[in-house]
Amino acid sequence: MSKKAFLFPGQGSQYVGMAKDLYDNSVEAVEMIKTADDALGVNLSYIMFNGSEEQLKQTEFTQPAIFLHSVVLASLIRTLQPKAAAGHSLGEYSALVSANAIQFYDAIKLVRARGKAMQQAGIDNPGTLAAIVGLESAKVEEFCKEASSEGVVQCANFNSPGQIVISGSLTGVKKAMELCKSGGAKIVKELVVSGAFHSPLMQSAKDSLLKDLNETPFYDSRFPVYANVTAKPVTQKDEIKNLLYEQVTSPVRWEETIVNMIADGFDEFYEIGPGKVLQGLVKRINPDVKIFGIDKFKDVEEYL
Incomplete structure (x- = not known):
């Protein structure tokens, strides 16, 4: 059943x-x-x-x-x-x-x-989201931690294996996107949203x-x-x-x-x-x- x-x-x-x-x-x-x-x-x-x-x-x-x-x-x-x-x-x-x-x-x-x-x-607190495809979640979390020196950023959605959304301030997300890209992510794409949801x-x-x-x-x-x-x-x-x-x-x-x-x-x-x-x-x-x-x-x- x-x-x-x-x-x-x-x-x-x-x-x-x-x-x-x-x-x-x-x-x-x-x-x-x-x-x-x-x-x-x-x-x-x-x-x-x-x-x-x-x-x-x-x-x-x-x-x-x-x-x-x-x-x-x-x-x-x-x-x-x-x-x-x-x-x-x-x-x-x-x-x-x-x-x-x-x-x-x-x-x-x-x-x-x-x-x-x-x-x-x-x-009131402008921010953005970005989709990261092709990296393990621990790696993305590590990059977000590193990018936090530039601004607020954290993982917002752990959607499926290798598909994660990050969220935070424009500077924080931009820095994390750069780190993910150079760290081997297949896709790094900013999403059009009205706020830094789940951050x-x-x-x-x-x-x-x-x-x-x-x-x-x-x-x-x-x-x-x-x-x-x-x-x-x-x-x-x-x-x-x-x-x-x-x-x-x-x-x-x-x-x-x-x-x-x-x-x-x-x-x-x-x-x-x-x-x-x-x-x-x-x-x-x-x-x-x-x-x-x-x-x-x-x-x-x-x-x-």
């Missing part, structure tokens, strides 16, 4: 037209999307369905858009029962809603607050989010959610809340998360939400496990 887990994508998986077919084919999807628009006081659905891409790329809209798409899909799925979940960065909020640790209505407001706080932190430059966003987290009711989750910060399963509400707080300035330990889930017996994964990013990462981490994607209404139809 296969052991199933849901995975939820993070920022970067958005596309114009996302969740439109869900809205067109499901009364439940219409209800949830309208509820989100009302809760936020913003016509988020219009931005999702019609763009522009520029607007959808703004962190304060990107995050609730991906979250909404993911949780609508998860709530439509009737015949798949996951035994655990995990989400990449923002996706951890989607995972927690699927596990009933946060109510949808509270979570959409929390996610928008997180997005706004991160966007503001990016304006100490997000401290103001973390402080701002704490207030929102403290005002949000949390519940013990009905199945374990593997946290980004520890790569380990968590079910206890206070621990869940604390890990969401720590997540803002901590690296996303995605490779470790998937490795731990597989070690715990999970062998069938479903990426729930826009895009295929996590499917690609899981295949690189372990090509032997089954991974499926549920993004469009046609994908969800067989599980209604």
Whole structure:
């Protein structure tokens, strides 16, 4: 009997037209999307369905858009029962809603607050991200430590073997990129983002989010959610809340998360939400496990 887990994508998986077919084919999807628009006081659905891409790329809209798409899909799925979940960065909020640790209505407001706080932190403390491909994580960490003399820089995402994202100040990241390049990295590429996510430059966003987290009711989750910060399963509400707080300035330990889930017996994964990013990462981490994607209404139809 296969052991199933849901995975939820993070920022970067958005596309114009996302969740439109869900809205067109499901009364439940219409209800949830309208509820989100009302809760936020913003016509988020219009931005999702019609763009522009520029607007959808703004962190304060990107995050609730991906979250909404993911949780609508998860709530439509009737015949798949996951035994655990995990989400990449923002996706951890989607995972927690699927596990009933946060109510949808509270979570959409929390996610928008997180997005706004991160966007503001990016304006107040400008920084950047860079993808490093083809170096071991210990080596990248070593180069980040060395580059720290030039400015803030640390590993932000351990995505899959040899695929790491670094984050920090413009000078720190630039120096680390040079060191990684001369140290034998296959690809070193700066990413277009609105802030130094998962680095100490997000401290103001973390402080701002704490207030929102403290005002949000949390519940013990009905199945374990593997946290980004520890790569380990968590079910206890206070621990869940604390890990969401720590997540803002901590690296996303995605490779470790998937490795731990597989070690715990999970062998069938479903990426729930826009895009295929996590499917690609899981295949690189372990090509032997089954991974499926549920993004469009046609994908969800067989599980209604």
